[in-house]
Amino acid sequence: MVETTAIRGRLLSFRQAPAGPGDSASYRYIEDGLLLAEDGRIAAVGPHAELAGRLPAGVAVAHHPDALILPGFIDTHIHLPQTQVIASYGARLLDWLETYTFPEEQRYADPEHAARNARFFLEELFRNGTTTAVAYGSVHPASVEALFAEAERAGAGMIAGKVMMDRNAPAALTDSAGRGYEESKALIRRWHGRGRQRYAVTPRFAITSTEAQLEAAGALLREHGDVFLQTHLSENAEEIATVRRLFPAARDYTDVYDRYGLLGPRSLFGHCIHLSEEEQRRLSESGSVAVFCPTSNLFIGSGLFDLASLRRPERPVRVALATDVGGGTSFSMLRTAAEAYKVLQLGRQNLPALAAFDLMTRGNAAALGMEGEIGMMEPGRWADLVVLDPRATAAMEHRMETVAGDLEEELFILMTLGDDRAVRQTYVRGRPVL
The missing domain is CATH 2.30.40.10 (Urease, subunit C, domain 1)
Incomplete structure (x- = not known):
């Protein structure tokens, strides 16, 4: 019936x-x-x-x-394990990760903790009008299992992936290139395309993945052509300098990901604040998505997103909008759009209301290639x-x-x-x- x-x-x-x-x-x-x-x-x-x-x-x-x-509403960048470190005082990006995020994420080794927080996470999204989100789990497969299971029960569609990290993180939060590949592959087989659930291959960022792990992430994308890729790019000056030291052969931060086949129309790069002209050109050519996370960029002091530069007609870059909880300070896409407006005002740019609501709905769906399903x-x-x-x-x-x-x-x-x-x-x- x-x-x-x-x-x-x-x-x-x-x-x-x-x-x-x-x-x-x-x-x-x-x-x-x-x-x-x-x-x-x-x-x-x-x-x-x-x-x-x-x-x-x-x-x-x-x-x-x-x-x-x-x-x-559609949120294109948010961290499930960071719901209890939102509003953590006084640190720059790398310090913030080490002081607050990494200790909290270790708790997701416990499946019961993951399940309880996945329920809260989904309820909080719904309370703020968000019905689809692209979410980072922790390094533990149980974190993603919990989120997908809760979303399936609610009838919602989530895009999520277990974080891959094999260096520069606590031992309790590191996998290896091989283990990260195998655990991600198992999650893809179990959840990707099951009902409304979709998988995102998720190397946290270049600092926490070796060349071997980035190659493994690229292999997952080649083997499963319709999965997503999510990671971070050019959020913070210290981060960029660290990437330069770790990958001396790469031309720039974007090139690190490009070398391993991680750019493409289903690839979502959080932040993208400090991009060179060449990096913007390469993101444009590949159809990759730059994800604007205004509240976390302001809260962590990373910088101001340059929407006008990314939308230059000769090499436009696709753009999405996101909360980035818990560096971001609100689950609300309305609050996020308000902060986006202010960020752009500081750069002598503008975000009319029509553009903001389009981004939160149809625009973010288009960035995901899902405008035929949602938005x-x-x-x-x-x-x-x-x-x-x-x-x-x-x-x-x-x-x-x-x-x-x-x-x-x-x-x-x-x-x-x-x-x-x-x-x-x-x-x-x-x-x-x-």
Whole structure:
């Protein structure tokens, strides 16, 4: 028997990247819309007056008349084992890893600890309107097993991988080139393509992987052509100098990964702050994705993302947006977009509200090559949705008194003043999860 879900309200979904403020052709907005889902996938979207007659008898309609309904948010870079080191005081990147992250990640050797924290992780994503995330596990396969198992139970789709590290980390957190390869391969066989779950080969970054391990990561990509690759690139000046010492034959940081076949359209590189012209050109040629993590870049003091440079028309680099918890300080993509706006303002650039909400939904789905599955309210996509309340706080309600029906101004208020309190409901496969 077909399971039918009906959700009514103000529907907003992007069709393409906005050219700038006022680009109404980039999105579809229905003031009183109805979304019908069958067995978790969107079956129809349109004005309520046109679709109400298609409702099967007995199907209740979830009505959100004063809220704004969008595709669920997508977070393209986040660390499962760092949920309990978020908001850790006073360190630069490498010190922060050694002082807070590495000790915490050692606790994920315990499958019960991993399972408990995977449940919290998923619940916190949903509470913030995020329905898909690209997540780093710890070096322990159990960390990824736990996340995939929880996501499968919830009906959500996650992209995740166990971290590969065979040097410059505590012994309890290191594998080897061979073990990292075998454990990753086993996880790919067990989880990649199982329902909605997808695997990401995950060398943490060049500092913690030998040449042999990077070669093993490249072998996994060659052997499994539709898996993802996630790692870090050019986040911090000290990090870049360390990579230069460890890989003296490489032209630059990006070249380290390029030598082992790690660049490509399914490769996600977190941060990408301090890239040379040549590195940007190579990322562009390979179709790789630069992931903008504004809150962690500010919190750890790494630098300012240069979106304008990456989007130069002669060699554009694909860009995604992410929270990077726990260097990032919020699970909320709304808070993340607010910080992205400020980072770009400091660089005399700009992030209009339309562009921000497109990035959080359709844009991030496109960066993952998954726009046919998520990120848009179109038939055939999963019915993963977020319901946003633009009057969630007293300050937001007070500010909304002046909006007078201006959609872009309403989005900007949600983006700059909103957080988890603005998320009224999150739907995964058409089912409420809050």
